[in-house]
Amino acid sequence: MNEDELKKIIEAVIYAADEPMSLNRLMSLFPEEGHPGRDAIKAAISQLQEEAAERSVELKEVGSGYRYQVRQDYAEWVSKLWEERPARYSRASLETLALIAYRQPVTRAEIEEVRGVSVSSQIIKAFVERDWVKVVGHRDVPGKPALYATTSGFLDYFNLGSLGDLPSLAEIRDIDSINEKLELSLPGESKELIPDEDIAEAESAETEELAEPVNG
Known part of the structure; x- marks a missing residue:
């Protein structure tokens, strides 16, 4: 040959x-x-x-x-073949994903500490189901919380060769700008994660659950 x-x-x-x-x-x-x-x-x-x-x-x-x-320069033109616009990701989802990507391996509690609010389990679950995030171990502290990190599927979706290709935090200072990059991703893939209203309901339910007094 x-x-x-x-x-x-x-x-x-x-x-x-x-x-x-x-x-x-x-x-x-x-x-x-x-x-x-x-x-x-x-x-x-x-x-x-x-x-x-x-x-x-x-x-x-x-x-x-x-x-x-x-090439990214022509993605906007190719996307015209698909009339449906991709769903926008909630700010909670974007912040959570960014924290996992830049601070991995990281626990849910550590994400919540940085964000200052609770993180819906539905967000983490959605990332795992999309093969963007996986459990890579457990923190050696009481409760043994799961440690989350990104996957090769995450790199593929965001067009990255390695984690070293992630943009600097200064480049994504405006977390909402990530949505613009997602909308220019390769067509043909489902862009839905969790609608904003579903996340809001999930976070509200979890907050109420945490706030309920424990009897006994």
Whole structure:
């Protein structure tokens, strides 16, 4: 197999895949006999990235692998294919997600301490169900609270190669500006998390529960 043929195979596989393709996953596609090798596959990916440099579609490395995607400059135009506007995320959701991303691993109590208000369990649950957040351990304190951190799915969704690619806190000083970035995410994915009113009801219910006197 020559270099040009290998490059075409890699391009076709990444383009057709419904999720990012890791280097190990790409390597597993080839039989042992005549296997191109890790370096050759990486070289083919680099060539494909260079060839896409002047195109509206780029070959991007995100948390769980490589994928072809529309460049951010053209996402607004592509989004016109979908009439429905994505749901906006509540401020409580955005603040919670930001704290997990920048302070991970972190407990729910630590998030609440920074925010100054209780964090609805529905928010954490929604992040876990979306595979943006996972439990990575438990804090060695009474009660053994769960420690939360972001996942490779979080990196993929927000178009990040690693946590080092997160914008500085100064860049997202206005937490509401994150909604604008979310609206320009790749089309074709559900953007709904929890409507503001549902979160408000959940937080109100939890607050009332905490406020109830304990008998006995």
